Amino acid sequence: MALVPFEWKNKPALIEHLFPVQKISAETFKERMASHGQLLVSLGAYWKGRKPLILNKACILGSLLPATENPLKDLEIFELLMGIDGESMQRRIQANIPVSKKDTVGNFLVLPYAERVRNAKRPEEIGDSLFIHVWSRVNDHLGTSATSFPELIEQIGVARFGRRPKVADVFSGAGQIPFEAARLGCDVYASDLNPIACMLTWGGFNIVGASKEKRIEIDKDQNNIAQQVQKEIDALDIETDGNGWRAKVFLYCVEIICPESGWKVPLIPSFIVSNSYRVIAELVPVPTEKRYDVNIRYIDNNEELEEAQLGTVQNGDVVHSPDGVTQYRINIKTIRGDYKEGKGNRNRLRLWEKSDFIPQTNDIFQERLYCVQWLKKKTNGSKYDYEFRSVTQEDLVREKKVIDYVGEHLEEWQKKGYVPDMLIEAGDKTDEPIRTRGWTHWHHLFNPRQLLFLYLTNKYTKAEEKYNLFQCMNHLSKLTRWRPQAGGGGGSAGTFDNQALNTLYNYPVRATASIENILANVHSSYELDPTVTTTVNSHPADEVNVENDIYITDPPYGDAVKYEEITEFFIAWLRKNPPAEFAHWNWDSRRSLAIKGEDEGFRRGMVLAYRKMAQKMPDNGIQILMFTHQSGAIWADMANIIWASGLQVTAAWYVVTETDSALRQGANIKGTIILILRKRHQELETFRDDLGWEIEEAVKEQVESLMGLDKKVRVQSFEGLYTDADLQMAGYAAALKVLTAYSRIDGKEMVTEAEAPRQKGRKSFVDELIEFAVQTAVQFLVPVGFEKAEWQKLQAIERFYLKMVDMEHQGAKTLDNYQNFGKAFKVHHFDQLISDTSKSNSARLKLSTEFKGTLMSGDAEFARTPLRALLYALFELSKEVEVDDVLLHLMENCSNYLPNKTLLSKMADYLAEKREGLKSTKTFRSDVEASCARVLAEAIRNQRL
Structure with missing residues (x-):
């Protein structure tokens, strides 16, 4: 029997009851590690803040599927x-390994x-064929009759x-959430304040999601443009x-x-110049003119290559020696003429004018071409020969030809909107090119050759080709780094290799032969169901004016990249002359309207946005809010925002979404909190004194429910669904669910309290409630082997250490787990207990043999605690100190030894169990720790006093 409209109207969503976060985390990590292999990255790799498609799919399905009995x-x-x-995983592994x-x-x-x-391959790499075996079982359980995702989504959406x-x-943002919703078969509404974000979202629907016929047309057009640009060059x-x-490349x-x-x-x-080709640049003094020629030379020994690592810029100083004897060293700041004026930094650089595109003769910083890499097709195939050469007089003639041509046409190009004439607005990131080079307009960030190429490309491209134009821009600016160690003799990193606008002392300019592959780049393809409707608009989040059933959002938060600033790099090129498809958007970053940071403006903007979304969804609508759990302040802010928006938390999950990256400096790995929200329909009132037992009951019910499910899953599989970190997050959710259900607490209107500005150094009423709820949730997570009263008797840092011992036993290795539990247990210096905080994916606690005699006394949190005394006893046992002496020292180091003896x-039994079976290494002898803990536990129990 088919599902009828609204049959599931009031059924809870699956994601409100269960979510296999460990598997989703592994899948999410796999997709992030795919880097440029991700489906939408080809549209704009410069946009880094992407939530993986597999996570978005999980959230959408979890919001639509029902939670049954x-x-x-x-x-x-x-x-x-x-x-x-299991069956899908088998197919995915088979698809990824050789036939042999x-x-x-x-x-x-x-x-x-x-x-x-x-x-294994990712599910999206295999496609629909991966799911052939699922439909009969899905339909039997749900009462559907689907044979594809769009059919399933239609039927359960109706229900x-x-x-x-x-x-x-x-x-x-980059359109990851809207694209995945459309791919599954949902109708989609997407918006963003930033027109570049809207453009990326539109591209997902209309390029990656285009029909086969449309893709053939787009790919053909891109090739024609590349040929046309090459012809004019x-x-x-x-x-x-x-x-x-x-x-191939000009080096400046x-x-x-x-x-x-x-x-x-x-x-x-x-x-x-090139590691693999062994090419270096050397300065040849020309004393009569007080200048240097730059000689490009091939070498044949490692010594010369090693010597060439240092150039004329060393630690912020310019270093040179005209005669090989006298060395001059002067700081760049001195050359630039830096000085203080009031609270600001100033310098003697001339601010460039709109008509400038090269330095004027009296500017402090000039620019010169110093090397050219050439290529020539071999006669016997498609491969090339490559040569690096010094700059010749003929090269300089060609260089002047480019400068003259751009100089003659720049004003005309700017009037027509093909080249920017937009001012660089001061900001956290945009101050850099102004301060360090005097560049005041966006076209100043481009060399004359780059301006010429990008003008031609912009002139010929339609909406679908602007994405490759922007990718070319990312690789064609004076902010791109030359990488001598790259293959092919060397290569360039994109402008947004990092999320800043840092100027450089030398940079490459890729010639047409080196950039045309990007200009003609073929994007990924996944044809969307043509019946799905997709709408993209550019407006502030609080101006959504159409009703939607499900909102899934990944808003900007405290450590977000400042896209409202850096994307002006692209906006400037389309501002005057956008394609018709994009013309109805506001081609301005509208920085003042952007929701950003952690301040009051951020909170107010978020409240307006989420309140409007709550108003523009049906009573049984659902919202999923993703945010990175970096600081306790943002967690509290999110709770305030939810309360003030008229929403209620119904569940929360924690998924690892970030990979190790140089951009994150090793230890800053992050995961994503996923909050499930519903409208708050009732005006309920309570008192704080009554909240304690209600929160504890809710936490207990939630955690026991998940633990029960976990045990059942472990019976069927050798792996469970949840770790203690997941249960901790579920406990938070249960606590917040109780809190956010109430409109009045202790006679106070919670919307008013949540909207009240923060006072520096003072906890708000809401902060105190959140802290109380979190602590209640944490206290419930008592490890097996301890009574609740015993557990609560321990110091916070002892509970933290023991809890993390259990986490390590379960296989958790990421530093964010330690950070999250450290915050939850209110441990101020948990890093003192960690062996190495620089490794975000392989962090661990110190063993007793690593502590040795440290943190035994003084003001350290761990000092003089029973657990610290116990760990010192284990250290002594590992050094073969007699057991009786170890017990004697334990009694001396542990105050109130008798009451703490049991x-x-x-604790010793617990450490023995948890350290047993872990992989030991030269620096991590968990087997020794476990053995010593067993001996000590038995000795303590048998001790006669």
């Missing part, structure tokens, strides 16, 4: 639809889930909302040497006059 069956169906069940090793699939299937995922579900994201004769060689550097010697000095941080033996 059979949670094991619910989980089975969810895993089938996610492609994370197909008989080894069974070996992979017994590995932990995270290991299986590493050896819940009376129509195909409408999913909205009003902070769409060739007509100018500025990239060939007349002997069959074509330029800044040049200054040394104020001490009067010499012109090229600023080249490293003289290595607890000490329990």
Whole structure:
């Protein structure tokens, strides 16, 4: 029997009851590690803040599927639809290993889930064929008749909302959430304040999601544009040497006059041009003109390559020696003329004018071409020969031709909107090019050759090709780094290789032969269901004016990249002349309207946005709010925002979404909190004194429910669903669910309290309630082997250490777990207990042999605690101190030894159990720790006093 409209109207969503976070985390990590292999990255790799598609799919399905009285069956169906069940995993592994090793699939299937995922293809890489086996079981459980995701989504959407579900994201960013919703078969509304974000979202629907016929047309157009641009460049004769060689890369550097010697000095941080080709640049003094020629030379020994690592820029100083004897060293700040004026920093740099595109002759920083890499197709195939050469007089003639041509046409190009004439507005990131170079307009960030190429490309491209224009811009600015160590003799990193606008002393300019592959880049493809409707608008989040059933949002938060500033780099190029498809958007970053940071403006903007979303969804609508759990302040802010918006928390989950990256400086790995929200329909009132037992009951019920499900899953599989970190998050959610259900607490209107501005150094009423709720949740998570009264008797840092011992036993290794539990247990210096805080994916507690005699006394949190005394006793046992002496020292180090004797033996038993079976290494002898703990536990119990 088919589902009828609104049959599930009031049924709870699956994501409010269960969510296999460990598997979703592993899948999410797998997708993030795919880097440029991710489906939408080809549209704009410069946008870094993407929530993985697999996570978005899990959230959308979890919001639509019902939670029934059979949670094991619910989980089975969810895993089938996610492609994370056993049979799907087998197919994914088979698709990823060579045919010759197909008989080894069974070996992979017994590995932990995270290991299986590493050896498997991602579900999206296989496509719809992965799900052929799921539909009969899905339909039997749900009462549907689907054979595809769009059919399933339509049917369960009707059952819940009376129509195909409408999913909205009003902070769409790169469009990951809207695209996944459309791919599943939902109607979609997407918006963002930033037109570049809207453009990326539109591209997901209309390029990656285009029909096969449309994609053929787009790809053909892109190739034609590349050919047309090359034709016009060739007509100018500025990239060939007349002997069959074509330029690949031009290398430029800044040049200054040394104020001490009067010499012109090229600023080249490293003289290595190419590691693999063994090419270096060397300065050749020209004393009569007080300048240097730059000679490009191939070398044949490692010593010279090593010597060439240091150039003329060393630790912020310009260093040069015209005669090889006298060395001049002067700081760049001195050359720039830096000085203080009031609270601001100033310098003597001339501010460039709109008509400028090269330095004027009296500018402090000049620019010069110092090397060219050439390529020539070999006669016997498609491969190329490459050469690095010094700059010749002919090269300088061609260089002048480019400068003259751009100078003649720049004003015209700017009037027509093909080249920017937009001012750089001061800001946290945009101050950098103004301060360090005097560049005041966005076109100043581009070399004349780059301006010419980008003008031609912008002139010829339609909406669908602007994405490749922007990718070219990312690789064609004076902010791109030359990488001598890259393949092919060297390569360039994109402008947004980091999320800043840092100026450089030397930079590459890719010639047409080196950039046309990006201009003609073929994007990923996943044809969307043509019946799905997609709408993209550019407006503030609080101006959404259409009703949607599900809102899934990943809003900006405290540590967010400042896209409202750095995307002006792109906005400037389309501001005057956007394609018709994008013309109705406001081509301005509208920085003042952007929700950002952690201040009162951030909170007010978020409240307005989420209150409007609550108003623009049906009574049974659902919201999923994602945010990175970096600081306790933002967690409290989110609770305030939810309360003030008329919403209520119904569940929360924690998923690891970030990979190790140089951008995050190692230890800053983060996960994502996923909050499930509903409208708060009733005006309920309570008192804080009554909240304690209610929160404790809710936490207990939630945690026991998940632990019960976890045990059932472990019976069927050798892995469970949840770790203590997941249970902790579920406890938070249960506590917040209780809190946010109330409109008045202790006679206070919670919306008013939540909207009240924060007072520096003072906790608000809401902060106190959140802290109380969190502590109640944490206290409930008592490890097996301890009584609740015993557990609460321990110091916070002892509870933290013991809890993390259990986490390590479960296989948790990421530093964010330690950070999260440290905050939850109110441990101020948990890092003192960690062996190495620089490794975000392999953090661990110190063993007793690493503590040795440290943190025994003084003001340290761990000092003079029973657990610290116990760990010292273990250290002594590992050094083969007699057991009787160890017990004597334990009694001396542990105050109130007798009352703590039973607890000490329990802790020793606990450490023995949790350290047993862990992989030991030279620096992590968990086997020794476990053995000593067993001996000590027995000795304490048998001790006669």
